Amino acid sequence: MLEPVTLAHVAQEAGVSPSTVSRILNGTANVTPEKRARVEAVIARLNFKPNPQAQALANGRSLTIGVITPSLNSTFYGEALSGVEAVLNDTPYHPLVISGQWRPEREQEALDVLLLRRVDALILMGGILDDAILERVSQRVPMVALGRDVRGLSESCIVMDNREGIRLIVTHLLHLGHRRFAYISGAERQQDAVERRESFHAALHDAGVTVPDALIEPGEYTEEGGRQAAERLLDSGLPFTALVCANDQMALGARLTLYRRGIRVPEDVSLTGFDDVFTSSLMTPPLTTVRQAIYDMGEVAARAALSLLRGEAVSMQIFKPELIVRESTHPPAGARRPVLPSEVSR
Numbered sequence: 001m002l003e004p005v006t007l008a009h010v011a012q013e014a015g016v017s018p019s020t021v022s023r024i025l026n027g028t029a030n031v032t033p034e035k036r037a038r039v040e041a042v043i044a045r046l047n048f049k050p051n052p053q054a055q056a057l058a059n060g061r062s063l064t065i066g067v068i069t070p071s072l073n074s075t076f077y078g079e080a081l082s083g084v085e086a087v088l089n090d091t092p093y094h095p096l097v098i099s100g101q102w103r104p105e106r107e108q109e110a111l112d113v114l115l116l117r118r119v120d121a122l123i124l125m126g127g128i129l130d131d132a133i134l135e136r137v138s139q140r141v142p143m144v145a146l147g148r149d150v151r152g153l154s155e156s157c158i159v160m161d162n163r164e165g166i167r168l169i170v171t172h173l174l175h176l177g178h179r180r181f182a183y184i185s186g187a188e189r190q191q192d193a194v195e196r197r198e199s200f201h202a203a204l205h206d207a208g209v210t211v212p213d214a215l216i217e218p219g220e221y222t223e224e225g226g227r228q229a230a231e232r233l234l235d236s237g238l239p240f241t242a243l244v245c246a247n248d249q250m251a252l253g254a255r256l257t258l259y260r261r262g263i264r265v266p267e268d269v270s271l272t273g274f275d276d277v278f279t280s281s282l283m284t285p286p287l288t289t290v291r292q293a294i295y296d297m298g299e300v301a302a303r304a305a306l307s308l309l310r311g312e313a314v315s316m317q318i319f320k321p322e323l324i325v326r327e328s329t330h331p332p333a334g335a336r337r338p339v340l341p342s343e344v345s346r
Helices: 007-014 018-026 033-048 051-057 075-088 104-116 130-139 162-176 189-206 223-235 248-260 278-282 292-311
Strands: 066-069 092-099 121-125 142-146 155-159 181-185 217-218 242-245 270-272 290-293 316-319 322-324
Touching: 007 018, 007 121, 018 033, 051 292, 066 075, 066 104, 075 092, 075 121, 075 248, 075 322, 092 104, 104 130, 121 130, 121 248, 121 292, 130 142, 142 292, 155 162, 155 270, 155 292, 162 189, 162 242, 162 270, 162 290, 162 322, 181 189, 181 223, 181 248, 217 223, 223 248, 242 248, 248 270, 292 316
Parallel strands: 066 092, 066 121, 121 142, 142 155, 155 316, 181 217, 181 242, 242 270
Antiparallel strands: 290 322
């Protein structure tokens, strides 16, 4: 096997120091035209290919972009990470991904590790660290937040209109004639979970519908959390005909509980999610949900991080939700569609 050509080989052949070769390569050398031409001729003859990683380290860069995600096995965050990776594949940068495991202390540890690794930029997916911490870190390293609006960093945030997404779901169910609702909320430490729960209450309040506290259960955004939350809802003994879940993963877990209890979807209970992850259309029955452009949001986050690294300005991007109606929703037995307050003047 041929020995790879190194910068030292070029320097020896050209009769100059390695540092001179390095400066000629990065355009900072103050040498005579003759010396530059001699070095460049040796580079061409030896077919020397500079190591971009070594050059980056010499310039104080790591060519890595740190990514903190709440979970590595989340279908949602996995799709967003695919979007990040697709953009970075065409650049010298590589993602370095660490999970915060839905816990603030683990998220802080992940942040500390990435900073010690001297990542060139950070992409934060969701997360529960205080805005003040993130704002301080952003003064050290460029940061992009996906899925949350960080105080002081709004220009570099990519968010979904969560309130509108839940409003679309609730309005759809009201049009079908549902008046008895239950709700499985996300991880309440997360901004998007709070926005979705508040929008759920607001949309039903506008329609003159109230939901007992016993019909609202936390599910922590996981399949197992959704399964257990659905069990608690059913054990409450309070009737409901529509079960709204704050994400598709919890809807999947809730679906298992309903199946085991002999409750049919949608004949007995209509079931909805949020996100439209790829498995949602494969559920039995396929899930009515709100579509987020998850992959696209990951791409936008990566491009924003690259823009910040180039010193370019970025601005907040708000993605609009889309209602996806599938077979998991149906009018309740014997229901007549109510007239909503917004329709009275029509």
